[in-house]
């Protein structure tokens with residue numbers, strides 16, 4: 001066999017891509033050709049060294065402190081959803097806001113396409129005084145009682161207390177703790193059509 | 209079934225910052241090692257990782273989950289590292305082809321990055337030789353070799369990351385390995 005072909009096959013062999021019968025031919029050539037044998041030996045050693053050095057983290061490893069600092073730097077540069085923060089801030093500043101006001105505001109938000117970009121957290125309900133909003137999670141705390149229904153859009157509803165009405169989650173998820181008691185129905189809606197239907201009945205029909 | 213990463217992206221798109229933080233936790237150190245092997249400079253490696261996640265954040269909507277998330281994110285980090293290598297030595301043609309097996313001696317060498325005294329101590333002589341040898345590889349060969357040995361990716365996976373046919377990757381692995389063999393010849 002030609003030495004140039006043998007060299008290509010040596011690499012294929014190291015890459016684990018040389019068919020068995022070709023490997024036998026290569027082996028025969030290596031036995032009869034000292035130059036190729038020496039080259040193959042060097043290639044195998046190079047391969048072994050590369051694998052060991054690349055796998056060896058000493059001297060290049062990232063220390064836990066550096067790693068944590070890097071994580072902090074990365075997360076700091078990520079823009080936070082500002083509008084959503086304003087909305088929860090507003091809720092926190094006005095804890096005793098009336099159900100009606102919230103309902104009207106939220107309905108406007110959910111019907112105006114420019115405001116509702118599909119990813120903002122929207123909370124609807126008749127009794128939101130005891131609800132805690134943490135990021136995109138709406139929590140009904142353990143021991144609390146919501147006198148009515150609760151709807152969460154684009155977020156997680158984490159129910160740990162009592163809800164006298166129904167709980168509806170649109171494009172989000174519903175978590176219920178062992179302490180949760182939901183008197184009405186629970187629904188999770190993910191389909192565009194479902195949502196459309198839901199909004200229609202909610203707008204023209206009765207209150208949820 | 210969707211991958212963990214695809215699910216985290218879905219949550220992050222809805223504004224869940226913890227989901228994004230989870231992704232950072234999963235990949236940050238891996239990407240740092242990858243960038244470090246490419247750049248051999250801690251600060252630059254950190255910057256490349258930081259920039260990677262900013263790009264991921266800005267382009268999450270365009271992430272196509274038919275592609276493995278790791279492939280996507282490795283691609284971003286390797287491209288950013290290659291850009292940095294290019295910027296570093298503007299006078300050189302860093303995309304020069306390595307010649308076929310022989311005649312490698314005529315290949316012009318590139319200066320390697322200086323090491324800090326701290327790293328100097330930690331690196332053994334063999335590691336030094338290999339490290340310097342890897343550092344003299346043109347970026348497109350370096351990327352292939354780093355992905356091959358550091359991340360232990362298959363030739364097909366490297367092809368996916370670099371968006372190139374597997375035959376091209378194979379040729380680069382062969383040439384890269386020959387280049388390193390030549391450089392190490394007298395030490396083996």
Ligand SMILES: [Zn+2]
Pocket residue numbers: 002003006029033035036
């Ligand atoms: Zn031969």
